[in-house]
Amino acid sequence: MVNNISMKILSRPNYIEQLIEATRRSPVSAILGPRQCGKTTLAKLFLKDKRSTYFDLESQPDLRRLQNPELVLAPLDHIVVLDEIQVMPELFRVLRVLADRPDKSTRFIILGSASPNIVRNVSETLAGRVELIELSGFDVREIGFDHWKKVWLRGGFPRSYLADSEIDSSAWREGFIQTFLERDIPQLGITVPAAAMRRFWTMLAHYHGQTWNASEFARSMGLSGKTVRSYLDILTGTFMVRQLQPWYENLAKRQVKAPKIYLRDSGILHGLLAIPDEHVLLGHHRAGASWEGFALEQVMRIVQPAESYFWSTHQGAEVDLFFIRRGRRYAIEFKFTEAPKVSKSMRICLTDLSLDHLWVVYPGDYTYAMDERITAIPLQSICEIRSITADDRGSQ
Helix, strand or coil: CCCHHHHHHHHCHHHHHHHHHHHHHCCEEEEEECCCCCHHHHHHHHHCCCCEEEEECCCHHHHHHCCCHHHHHCCCCCEEEEECHHHCCCHHHHHHHHHCCCCCCCEEEEEEECCHHHHHHHHHHCCCCEEEEECCCCCHHHHCHHHHHHHHHHCCCHHHHCCCCHHHHHHHHHHHHHHHHHHHHHHCCCCCCHHHHHHHHHHHHHCCCEECCHHHHHHHHCCCHHHHHHHHHHHHHCCCEEEECECCCCCCCCECCCCEEEECCHHHHHHHCCCCCHHHHHHCCCHHHHHHHHHHHHHHHHHCCCCCEEEEECCCCEEEEEEEECCEEEEEEECCCCCCCCCHHHHHHHHHCCCCEEEEEECCCCCEEEECCEEEEEHHHCHHHHHHHHHCCCCC
């Protein structure tokens, strides 16, 4: 049974507000994200009490209705939703024609499991006509910061997070992984052996939070560097993996130039690492890396930096997240410890990157100053980082 808390989560008010603004500004709004993250549910919530026409392109009757898409879509003067649009990529050209009509009362909402093909069609065919909304699973702001341990363990996919037990949650994630490999990737027109991709994905889980080394993966799998790179791009394009790019400064230091690799959903990470519950998670040797990736993903969704990077030198100085907003330079370090302390690396980052402020996000309860420009902040207070950087008030 879905309780009141679950109903509040499922309403997803932050994304509804984004969709309201997107449809007000643009003739086409695109909701992109992985399968099972709630795209269809979000669209149907938005359509409640609105005139609309809904097409599910995985439905054969709807596909038949759209055999002459311009003829069918042109007369509609309300909200039109096209779900799983990657099934009919020719619709992008039709939408361009319809979006350019003098009468722009029609608003199109397109939904799709993210892929390089979808992103390329949206950006090339609908340039200047579309607003993109990236939808992910539940985040700590949606489920309540007091429940962050549960979303860390289970991940943010709705059916995983809302499962009745840890066993049910684990079973759903294993089914999701199998379906993704055996059905979803082939449906995107990508021919990769499911067993090879599963092995690669599992290897990535063990390298979660580390810099990408194509030659090491290629040697381990007996494949070429080009092939393992294509595997990485597939998982990145489907929102399974985040490649955090390095930041370069004109310094007399050797800097890391390979991206850092994170599995975007902590529940999927734990499924691939065979971590069934919190007890096993806290004792696992990858617990710190898992928490780093989880906290990074929460910050990315809530703080929403336009461009984000990590910074690292071969001498050992590094920072997990670096971004610039309104001309000010900020960095965030993630520490899986109860009482983080100022390190030599932090002081080097402050100087070499000319930081206005550095936050250390940790799984504790209190915010406190570690130095004049360094603040320890608990995960449940990361909205304060967004407020400070958005208001351009500098350091705390």
